[in-house]
Amino acid sequence: MDILKNAGALALGSRLRRLSDQLMQDGILVYRDSGQDFEPRWFTVCLYLKESGPSAVMDIARGLGVTHPSVNYVAKELMKVNLIAAYKDANDRRKRVLALTGAGKAKLRELEPIWSDIEFILRELIDETQVDFLGYMETIERSLAQKSFHQRYLERQGQSSVEIVGFSRDLADHFSRLNEDWISEYFSLEETDRKVLDDPKASIIDTGGEIVFARDTETGEVLGTCALVRKDNLLCELAKMVVVKSARGRGVGRLIGEAVVRLAGEKGFKKMYLESNTRLAPALGLYRELGFKHMDFPHDSDYSRSNVYMELVLF
Secondary structure, three states, rough: OOOOOOOOOHHHHHHHHHHHHHHHHHHHHHHHHHOOOOOOOHHHHHHHHHOOOOOOOHHHHHHHHHHHHHHHHHHHHHHHHOEOOOOOOOOOOOEEEEEEEHHHHHHHHHHHHHHHHHHHHHHHHHHHOOHHHHHHHHHHHHHHHHHOOOHHHHHOOOOOOOEEOOOOHHHHHHHHHHHHHHHHHHHOOOOOHHHHHHHHHHHHOOOOEEEEEEEEEOOOOOEEEEEEEEOOOEEEEEEEEEEEEEHHOOHHHHHHHHHHHHHHHOOOEEEEEEEOOOOHHHHHHHHOOOEEEEEEOOOOOOOOOOOOEEEEOOO
């Protein structure tokens, strides 16, 4: 009995994942039989760089419709085998981009005959189904791009959607109030907190950072906020992230975190760090999902509550 088949639409994601795993495993065998040291999971990033040229990680993630951490993971593997390398952007020296190396370009030329055979076999497989499989897939992808699965779920639950907006004077008080509330709930406000929260524009925005807010599109309620704090031209901090209690569990924290990480990449920072506390287990789980890694503190923290230090390499 095929449990996933019997589950119908409920198991759509799981069945697509199973299909992908089957193709990927056979892909590994194809490359191995062809004597090529190449992994199927490298294909999309290599193809993107081949078609688009040198690109920032954020642009690759956006172009492929995948997460920044997943592109980072593949990029690190490709750099280890010298198929791609990181360079400073010729148009903006603050930004770093990824590009195929000479060895990478040569490898893709070697792989072209194999990819041609793979494409032929997959087209033959699709033709056997006698349905427009790729057309149906494109329709689903287009529908999800217009309205995500999560948004559809929230609508069914009677909840409105969320938008991410940048800093403005009228939102400054929300940044300070939300942070004061959550810090006071778990810890105590410190002098360093006061300096930042008393004038977030001067302490964060005017020094090259950013503050983002999650806002309910129907009610206008501010559901959460987070800051990107500039440390130098290459280093920045993810700080002061908070989501109101009523919005927790709606994916607001992830939306905010992804927005701040994306901004950091667009601004050309090479590394982002954050400080937290072991009491904040759900937040630490989110940070790991965003790609942050636990590290030892490289310096004394400005906050007595901080006992966790994490870093994310942005390229």
